[in-house]
Ligand SMILES: Nc1ncnc2c1ncn2[C@@H]1O[C@H](COP(=O)(O)OP(=O)(O)OP(=O)(O)O)[C@@H](O)[C@H]1O
């Protein structure tokens with residue numbers, strides 16, 4: 001997908017005669033990324049056509065509609081189904097068709113409405129920004145707490161001993177697992193969401209900062225001391241810049257995890273934000289809104305990664321060239 | 323100028339669940355200021371260990387090291403170190419790498435700028451100041467490492483196989499550069515190498531070291547470094563004197579290697 005943002009052209013590998021098995025010669029060709037993107041949209045569109053994914057429910061519906069000649073809504077259909085003795089639960093999930101999947105066109109229309117009028121008290125941009133701003137704050141504090149602790153763990157045996165236990169203990173907890181507790185303590189919305197994201201990112205940042213300190217070559221440290229650097233100078237001028245690549249990897253991972261965690265957390269624990277928007281849309285059977293929400297989440301996720309890669313290329317040009 | 327005095331230095335590594343390794347046993351020597359000492363010997367005879375002790379990175383288990391009457395206990399700017407590779411700071415430009423030492427000691431950019439220019443010129447990298455480290459070849463990187471070390475104006479320059487990772491041709495050029503710098507700056511240089519030819523060509527003094535326990539087996543005073551400053555290196559290396567010495571030392575090292583092999587099997 002991100003291949004769409006990469007440059008076109010032959011590249012340095014164009015004249016390699018053997019590429020099968022040469023991992024360096026394999027890259028994502030933008031054309032084929034475009035093909036798969038179009039393929040996804042076509043499948044999506046087909047899925048909303050009656051002939052696209054025929055199902056028992058769909059056929060039952062078509063038959064009923066033809067017999068009775070009226071145009072009932074999905075909601076009515078589901079209610080009727082729920083009331084009917086021969087309709088079991090599996091039928092709810094069995095069908096995929098125009099009533100349970102918004103078509104690309106409907107989604108586009110929904111997108112335009114969301115942009116201007118909004119849904120659940122906020123426009124699409126407001127929902128997106130609310131979510132993004134939560135991630136930014138969560139990441140900020142996650143980095144602020146995580147990096148010093150991780151670096152301390154990489155530099156001092158005593159501090160490593162001290163922090164090892166909490167890190168090993170808390171790191172495996174899936175953030176969503178403690179969300180109910182956070183909601184209980186801090187209430188729904190920002191207070192619990194931001195804290196949850198700090199919890200989601202801080203362990204990742206600690207681990208990557210610790211690893212970053214660990215990757216510094218002894219000869220670099222020794223060279224710095226021989227050149228007359230003091231301990232604080234070695235920390236600031238050698239250890240910290242040397243750890244930047246690892247820190248960046250950590251930030252990228254933490255950002256991805258935070259984004260996924262947040263949207264899921266908002267489904268239950270927030271009154272605004274993309275996750276909450278999707279959840280409310282479900283209650284009102286606004287399939288178009290749900291799909292717009294899902295797509296926006298995906299696009300923001302991709303853009304965040306593209307942005308991080310851009311930053312990385314700018315800030316750490318030496319990465320992978322050592 | 324400061325004399326280096328090494329008195330009965332011993333170094334024992336305690337290896338868990340195995341015998342202790344005697345990396346150095348009772349090593350003593352004195353080195354007047356301005357000499358170029360090369361260290362040669364089979365792998366594991368303690369060359370790196372000795373250099374690390376001189377640099378102050380390791381404290382010997384016995385004995386003392388003094389530079390100009392002062393005991394060495396920790397690394398300091400009076401002893402510069404050039405590593406085999408990978409000790410340059412990739413996040414800094416060539417210029418910034420060279421200015422690192424003076425900057426750590428509080429020099430401003432305007433103070434270091436002319437000196438850096440001059441050093442770039444000395445090591446043959448004039449005009450490369452703005453380049454990034456990863457844009458340079460291995461040989462050029464070692465030139466930067468040399469310049470960075472010289473920028474601090476150390477009394478002693480320690481080099482652990484500084485040319486070990488370079489190709490033969492680049493290596494010869496760099497040997498010439500080291501000789502030239504040694505003559506121009508008059509600094510004490512201690513250089514570890516695995517190449518007998520390099521040790522002979524560069525060393526105005528040469529230790530052949532032996533392993534198990536690590537010690538100085540032979541101590542040569544050599545004329546070639548002085549001659550090398552005037553004569554073509556190729557010519558010098560083909561001279562009968564040079565070849566004779568080379569064969570002598572080679573057979574010495576071969577004997578040691580065979581003893582080690584005999585021990586091992
Ligand atoms: N940190 C260490 N712990 C245990 N033993 C060590 C350590 N460093 C070196 N040794 C041992 O001390 C001996 C001398 O090592 P040293 O690295 O000084 O040898 P060297 O002459 O530099 O070898 P080479 O030519 O391969 O670089 C070797 O037997 C080595 O195994």
Ligand SMILES: [Mg+2]
Nearest residue numbers: 369370371482
């Ligand atoms: Mg060595």
